[in-house]
Amino acid sequence: MALTLSMGVFAYSNFDLSYRLSGTAGGMLKDGRVDKWLQGPMAGGTFAVEFHPTGGLHSLQQWNNASIGVGTTYMNLGNNEKLGNMVALYGYLNLPFFSSKHFRIGIRPTVGIAFLDKRYINTLPEGKEPYSRNDGGFNESNQNIGSVLNAYLAGELFMDFPIKDGWEIICSGGFYHVSNGSVMAPNGGYNIFGGELGLRYHPENQTGRFRPRSDVPHRLYDGVDKPWAVEISMTGSARQVYYGDNYGGMKFFGVASIKAAAYWVPLSIFRLGAGLDAFYDGYYACVNDQFASQNPGAVTTSFGKTYLKESNVANCFRLGFSIQPELIIGKLTAGFHVGFYLYDPVKNLEPFAEAKAADEAGTPLNRGLFYAYDYMQASNKQDGWCYMQLVLKYHVLDHLFVQVSMKSHGVRAEFVDAGLGVAF
Numbered sequence: 001m002a003l004t005l006s007m008g009v010f011a012y013s014n015f016d017l018s019y020r021l022s023g024t025a026g027g028m029l030k031d032g033r034v035d036k037w038l039q040g041p042m043a044g045g046t047f048a049v050e051f052h053p054t055g056g057l058h059s060l061q062q063w064n065n066a067s068i069g070v071g072t073t074y075m076n077l078g079n080n081e082k083l084g085n086m087v088a089l090y091g092y093l094n095l096p097f098f099s100s101k102h103f104r105i106g107i108r109p110t111v112g113i114a115f116l117d118k119r120y121i122n123t124l125p126e127g128k129e130p131y132s133r134n135d136g137g138f139n140e141s142n143q144n145i146g147s148v149l150n151a152y153l154a155g156e157l158f159m160d161f162p163i164k165d166g167w168e169i170i171c172s173g174g175f176y177h178v179s180n181g182s183v184m185a186p187n188g189g190y191n192i193f194g195g196e197l198g199l200r201y202h203p204e205n206q207t208g209r210f211r212p213r214s215d216v217p218h219r220l221y222d223g224v225d226k227p228w229a230v231e232i233s234m235t236g237s238a239r240q241v242y243y244g245d246n247y248g249g250m251k252f253f254g255v256a257s258i259k260a261a262a263y264w265v266p267l268s269i270f271r272l273g274a275g276l277d278a279f280y281d282g283y284y285a286c287v288n289d290q291f292a293s294q295n296p297g298a299v300t301t302s303f304g305k306t307y308l309k310e311s312n313v314a315n316c317f318r319l320g321f322s323i324q325p326e327l328i329i330g331k332l333t334a335g336f337h338v339g340f341y342l343y344d345p346v347k348n349l350e351p352f353a354e355a356k357a358a359d360e361a362g363t364p365l366n367r368g369l370f371y372a373y374d375y376m377q378a379s380n381k382q383d384g385w386c387y388m389q390l391v392l393k394y395h396v397l398d399h400l401f402v403q404v405s406m407k408s409h410g411v412r413a414e415f416v417d418a419g420l421g422v423a424f
Contacts, residue, residue: 018202020048022170024073026194033143033188037082044075044086046196050094052204060329063269064096064106068329077118077190082142084118086178088152093329095269103161109327109334110154111392114178119145120186120243131243131250144188146180146243151406151416153177153390160200168200181406181416185240185250191411229263229271233393233403233421239414241283242303251301253282255415257405261324273324277339277389279407281415284308284315284346305380306346307355319343320387331396337389340370347371350382375410383409399423 026042028034048071053060060066069092077083090112096104121130123142156174163169172195179189236256245251261275287308289300298311308315322339341347348365349355358365373384391405404418 016052016054016202016204018050018052018067018200018205020046020050020069020071020170020198020200022046022196022198024075024194024196026075026176026192028077029191029193031144031188031191034083034190037079037142040078042075042078042192042194044073046071046073046198048072048092050200052202060269063267064099064104066096066106066269067094068092069094080118082118082123084116086114086116088112088114088178090152090154092154093327093334094158095327103159105157105159108154108156108158108172108174110152110156111334111390112152114150114152115148116145116150116178117148118142119147121146131245143186144190145178146186146240147184150178150180150189153406156195162205166202166205168202169198170200171195171197177411179413181408181413182239182241183237183416185243187240187413189411189413227265229265230261230424231263231273231393231401231421232258232260233401233419234258235403235405235417235419237415237417239281239283239416241301245301245303251286251299253286254280255282255417256280257407257417257419259421261322263324263326265328269328271326271328271333273326273335275322275324277320277322277337279318279320280316281318282316285311285313287311288352303380304352305350305382307349307352307359308346315345315349317343317345322387322389324391326391331394333391333393335389335391335393337391339387339389340385341387342369344385347383347385352380375412383414387414393421395423 024044024046028038028042048069050067050069052067071090071092073088075086077086090110092108092110094106094108096106098105120141120143124130125140154174154176156172158172161169176192176194177189179187238252239255240250240252243250258278259275261273263271263273265271284306286299286301287295287310288304289302291309292300318341320339320341322337324335324337326333326335347367355365370385373382375384375386387407387409389405389407391403393401393403395401399422401421401423403421406416407414
């Protein structure tokens, strides 16, 4: 993702650079699985290069001289044996919502990748068989992370104070999420609250104060002059669900999405959309293995979230409506979509214990379009009526873009997918 942002920046030749160096610290949110491994403080450092457009990327200049950054963060997670270390590479956007000569405050959305050296497979005690439900090794290993490569997502509030000769004091704090989007189990992920304190050096700003907003020509957004757009995209990938499935192996299930939306562009850096989302998740065609004896030919999974008594591909499809705010950065758009299900055939089959009890009592669940649930609870409970998507699009041609998205329910990722889309 850092590479994608860099490509977007270098498509424009007029910019100046600044350099950010800071110390970072944080604490991990407890979730019932990682709690016992939390020992010491999490600490590390960050280095980043920031690009300040002076010619192209009019939308950034019009928004309080916003800037794009590419950075790397190292952090020790406080337990060398079970949690280890993280190195993240990412791109981000500095979006000041208040800027004066001597003070600036804003938000910093960040997307990238994180490498972790400790995960389930190499924290399992010696002699324990990996991915086996029968040897008791799960509770002695890192059950939150199953892969070396993971997504890195952050939302921060930052404050900057210019000193002199191009130097600034910087500080920020926010929320950081690390997971692989259920591509590889286990995938509880890490949720971290943290912050940084450091310095930025901006050679082109020697005045000891922030520049006012540039007087640039107003355009709806870079490269597009119309105040609306319609987009259709198709994406797909695969996911794993439970790392104890199949008594020594883990199944992959196909996933896919089709999205159609219309967007209105009220600001040079922002657009607001609404549309329909169709999802396919192959996990929902697999019966739970508690019923394997009743379905000897069926594909089964031991992940007890959904009360599935028969393999039915119709359970795999869901349809939703979402509101889609997106930031515009040249050819790149980044959005956080929030939606609700219009059609969800498995909503009355979750959580497992409640749905099973209702079925055995002869009174199956019958939820409406909206219903009470706790979307922060453990991932084997239920999804609920609300879903979220982090969506990144990069226009390779005027009417063609590539897209990567992560679908989640609260902080629990369902899947990551990628594909192509067309814009009109």
